[in-house]
Amino acid sequence: MTRRVDLRSDTLTQPTAAMREAMAAAPVGDDGYGEDPTVNALEARFAQFVGKDAAMFVPSGVMANQIALRILAAPGDLLVAGRTQHLVGFEMGAAARNAGVQFATVDDRRGTLTLSDVLEVIDAEDDHQPHVGAVAVENTHMFAGGVPWDVEDLRRLRAAIGERPLHLDGARLFNAVVATGTSASDFAEPATTVMACLSKGLCAPVGSLLAASAPLIDRARIERKRLGGTMRQAGILAAAGLVALDTMVDRLQEDHDHAQQLAEMFAAAFPESGYDPDSCRTNIVAFNHPQARQIVEELANRGVEGSTVAPTRARFVTHVGVSDDDVDFVAGALSHFVPVTH
Numbered sequence: 001m002t003r004r005v006d007l008r009s010d011t012l013t014q015p016t017a018a019m020r021e022a023m024a025a026a027p028v029g030d031d032g033y034g035e036d037p038t039v040n041a042l043e044a045r046f047a048q049f050v051g052k053d054a055a056m057f058v059p060s061g062v063m064a065n066q067i068a069l070r071i072l073a074a075p076g077d078l079l080v081a082g083r084t085q086h087l088v089g090f091e092m093g094a095a096a097r098n099a100g101v102q103f104a105t106v107d108d109r110r111g112t113l114t115l116s117d118v119l120e121v122i123d124a125e126d127d128h129q130p131h132v133g134a135v136a137v138e139n140t141h142m143f144a145g146g147v148p149w150d151v152e153d154l155r156r157l158r159a160a161i162g163e164r165p166l167h168l169d170g171a172r173l174f175n176a177v178v179a180t181g182t183s184a185s186d187f188a189e190p191a192t193t194v195m196a197c198l199s200k201g202l203c204a205p206v207g208s209l210l211a212a213s214a215p216l217i218d219r220a221r222i223e224r225k226r227l228g229g230t231m232r233q234a235g236i237l238a239a240a241g242l243v244a245l246d247t248m249v250d251r252l253q254e255d256h257d258h259a260q261q262l263a264e265m266f267a268a269a270f271p272e273s274g275y276d277p278d279s280c281r282t283n284i285v286a287f288n289h290p291q292a293r294q295i296v297e298e299l300a301n302r303g304v305e306g307s308t309v310a311p312t313r314a315r316f317v318t319h320v321g322v323s324d325d326d327v328d329f330v331a332g333a334l335s336h337f338v339p340v341t342h
Contacts (some may be wrong), residue, residue, distance in 0.1 A: 005326040006305040007262075010172075010255070010283060010319035013203040018247065019240035026239035030232050031057070038235030042242050043209065049245065050156055050173075050194050051185030054212035058229050059237055061171045062091050064195035064210040066098045067223045069134070071216055072165040073194060075100030077133025080121050082108025085142035086169055090309075098227070102130060109148025113137060117158055122161065136167040139187060142178045143309055146259070146284030148176035151186050158190035161194040165192035171208070172200060175282040178252045181320050191217070201252050201283060201319055202244035206237045251320065258318040261327050266316070269334040270295070285316040291339045298340060302333040 006012055015023070029035035039057050047055040058064050065087050073079055079095065081088050083105035087095060106117035113135075123133045137154065141147045158166055160309035168174070172186075177184050188194040189274060193212040198204035210220055224230055231237070232251050263280035267273070275287035289295060292314040296306045306316040 002045075003303045003329060004305060005303060005322065007316040007318065007322065007330075008305050008307045010200040010317050013199070013201065013319050013321060014204055015205045015240050016243065016247070019243045020238040022243050023236050025210065026235045028233040028235035029134055031234045032230045032232055036235040036238070038242070039238040039324065041168060042238040042245075045242060045245055046196070046209040047211050048309050049184045050188035050196075050211045051108040052188065052194065053214040054217035055209050055211035056217050056224065057231075057234060057241070058208055058210060059206060059223060059231065060199075061086075061169075061195060061197045061208040062094060063227060065091065065169055066094050066227065067210060067220050067229075068167045068195065068212075069095055069099040069101055069195040070223045071219045072167060073099065073133030073214075074102045076130065078104045078121065078130045079099050079134050079136055080104045080113075080118050080132055081136040082106060082113055082138065082141070082227045084108055085136065085138045086142055086171065087138070087150075089143070089184065100132065104132065108138075108141065109144065111138075111141035111144030112149055112153060113157065115157060118157065119160060122164070132164060134165045134167055134176075134192075135161050136169060137191075137213075138171070140172045140179075140282050140284070142172070142284060143313070145279055145286035146175060147170065147180050147279070147280035148281060149187070151180070151182045151190075154187065154190045167191060167192065168194040170194050170196045170283065172178070172197070174249045175201060175252050175256070178249065179256060179282045198241040198244045201255055202241075202248040203320055204237075204240040204244040207241050209241075222330045241339070248320075252283070253322070255318040255322070256281070258290045258322050258324075258327050259316075262316060262318065262330060265331055265334050269337055277303050285318075286313060288313050294339050299333060299337070302337075304330050304333045
């Protein structure tokens with residue numbers, strides 16, 4: 001069998017043996033009635049982690065984001081977000097279809113939002129522009145290469161937007177925690193709502209969590225129902241999430257270390273990209289190259305799977321399934337690699 005190292009995404013992770021055991025033994029009930037003890041335990045654990053009153057378990061991060069928009073903004077409102085955030089470009093236009101909101105996008109090439117850009121959109125309300133219903137940030141920022149926010153920048157943003165709600169798309173929140181040493185609760189404190197995925201680097205097979213105040217989560221449960229996200233004996237899935245939170249966060253540093261090694265390799269292999277390997281702080285190597293799609297295709301033929309997130313932007317993501325030996329294999333594939341000229 002041909003050797004293959006899969007760096008397409010950290011959603012490729014497999015549940016651990018401890019997760020499978022916990023899933024098999026999980027006490028369950030009907031979560032639609034709030035009677036699944038394992039789901040309740042997971043929600044309480046996550047709420048405690050991020051310092052919020054309550055949390056809700058949902059099938060996916062996209063659903064968590066979409067529910068947040070529905071409870072924070074009204075149809076027709078503007079949502080200020082970075083133009084390459086997951087909410088904007090990677091949820092198939094769900095915000096328009098599900099929440100009826102419009103995006104006012106600002107530059108986020110460095111993975112964060114510039115305060116003056118956000119305030120300019122808000123200030124334009126006085127010039128007959130649509131109402132800004134909420135602001136959204138992404139931590140870590142996938143498109144920018146897994147860039148974590150500085151918590152002080154989040155606090156400044158929170159203070160500047162006043163009473164408007166702030167949503168934190170923390171699909172890889174725990175990668176930010178490990179990379180910066182900032183706690184999940186400190187990152188979440190400025191946010192009105194915060195979500196995190198369990199099924200990426202934390203290895204759970206399914207699920208994300210949305211946390212907020214208790215009244216907002218009560219409203220969120222209604223929106224989950226409307227979107228078809230209410231599950232029944234979901235404790236079988238939530239059990240894996242509990243193991244993920246308890247055992248898989250600290251080990252994310254291994255993914256970050258592997259990504260840093262790969263970043264140096266890709267920077268050396270494609271100096272024309274101008275990629276700075278020091279910009280890789282978590283588990284995502286992402287760089288611009290005019291032949292990005294061709295590079296991904298040709299590397300796949302050599303056994304290294306990656307992806308593109310834009311026509312000229314390649315992405316390679318580390319996860320628990322990537323070993324030291326796999327990193328060495330990628331080094332071999334990259335040695336003397338030059339894209340074929342068509």
